[in-house]
Amino acid sequence: MRLAILILAAGQSSRMRGADKMQEPVGGAPLLAVMAQRALASGLPVFVTVPALSHPRARLLPEAVDAVPVPDAQEGMAASIRAGIGALPDDVDGAMILPADLPDLTAHDLADMAQRYRGGILRATAQDGTPGHPVIFPRALFAELQNVTGDEGARSVITAHRDLLELIALPASHATTDLDTPEAWAEWRSGRG
Template sequence: MNAHILLLAAGASSRMRGGDKLLEQVDGVAQLTRIARAALSTGLPVHVALPPDRPARQAALDGLAVHLVIVPDPSLGMAESLKAGLAALPPEAGCMLLLADLPDITAADLATLCDHWRAEPEAILRGAAADGTPGHPVCFPPDLRDDLMTLRGDEGARSVLVRHRARLRLIPLPDLHATADLDTPEDWAAWRAARK
């Protein structure tokens, strides 16, 4: 299977009131470091879309065998990060889109998705919470690249998922692994309290 992981890490963390959610500590390491390591554990090439003005995020990836993709203007929305990242991938490669702010996603979760993807490479696979709520990551076959490259703004890939819903398969992951994204200091505090 010719597939790459695109880790989207160019967002502004605007609701963190000066903090950076991707540098929050999870099990003793920055969240961005943790999820990049999980992605690398799959054995797939990993590209990380980063903003041009967050050197601490680049530093969190030092020593990891990831490909950095600098997004010129991430303020234009998530689609800009997605397109910049896709442009750095081989045109014939499938792409797993992985958000960098999912603190519960594990190497095992990504391995589960990869196993399903190998079995069904033409499908769109989407991680889901244990109750079936759709979440992330999302695996796209290479023939949908052109559709993804037309996206604009902050909608992510929703319109592509709707247009090709007949090909969509939800892959349940444990608990809320696929849906727990933490955007505020209060979110992080509640998540840490729940883990204790």
Template sequence: MTPAPAILILAAGASSRMGEADKLLMKLDGVPCLRIMAERAVATGMRVLVTVPADRPAREAALSGLSVTIVPVRDAAGGMGRSIAAGVSALPRDVTGVIIQPADMPEITTLDLQLFAKAHEAHPNRIWRAITETGSPGHPVLFPAALFSALTALRGDEGARSVIQNHENNLQGITLGGERARLDLDTPEAWERYLSDRLR
């Protein structure tokens, strides 16, 4: 059987650095960033799950009509680790890996995500992590099914850093062009710069 990963989009964060705005509902060409990221994930043909906080119904509404599984995170305030744990716990049993992708990285494309699926097909037991052209680690990150139990035990706001550190000997990078593996937009200033640059 061909190894088949799923995509887990993390969209349960508090968006606390954005003030009154919600970074995941900021619009690109009139479409909320969260929906764009979900559409790109769905276009890969892989199964897609999206974690959302229980207190932000507008995020779930932004995904209306898309073929994604919504995963409410009741304890989202406990940090990214809880979001990852909830999402991984909801994965279908037959998937052989999970591509974890934060929802505030609008430069990540469908083709980028498909690169991870191809790498997983060739080496299904490895951790695959996106890196920039200069070698800096970023997202997405693909974890094999053997690490699902470690992911569901995560707490706090460091994400899956501890899982990666504990299995560095099994980690391999996938280079994505430019800096897009690290470009996340979580402040009004970052969004302003990004939207301004897109108009040039």
């Protein structure tokens, strides 16, 4: 089964009050570059949605990553999902989708998810069971993913196919640490000692 990783990074960082969370430093490098490298470490092909190929975020990506422009990115996460799924090669059997702003997700987490995928929908949770990301979808649901709208991402597809859903707990809050504000970033950094 051939999977691809789809990182969603075309959002507007609207709650960052002028800063771009994709460029927040994580371990000395911009978040988006770090997440792309972690995804590449899985050995899977990596696709990253960006607002445009000329956007500064596109320059943060390693050469091995396929950048996917999202001209209607202002719509929200659904626009990134539609564009990203549409860009995947025909020989991909499943897509591991994750927002780029999950700095606790490790390369090991992504590889673990890929190795445990057997079909259906595989969704990561925090250690306490709180649903998070990434979520792996089979090709059979790609058409539905290309019809999602708004800023709720693929929630409607997961809900419609609950019978296909399997959960996998990742360590601590790796699947749910989503940093959208300067305060959240400051708190996260303070907790890292």
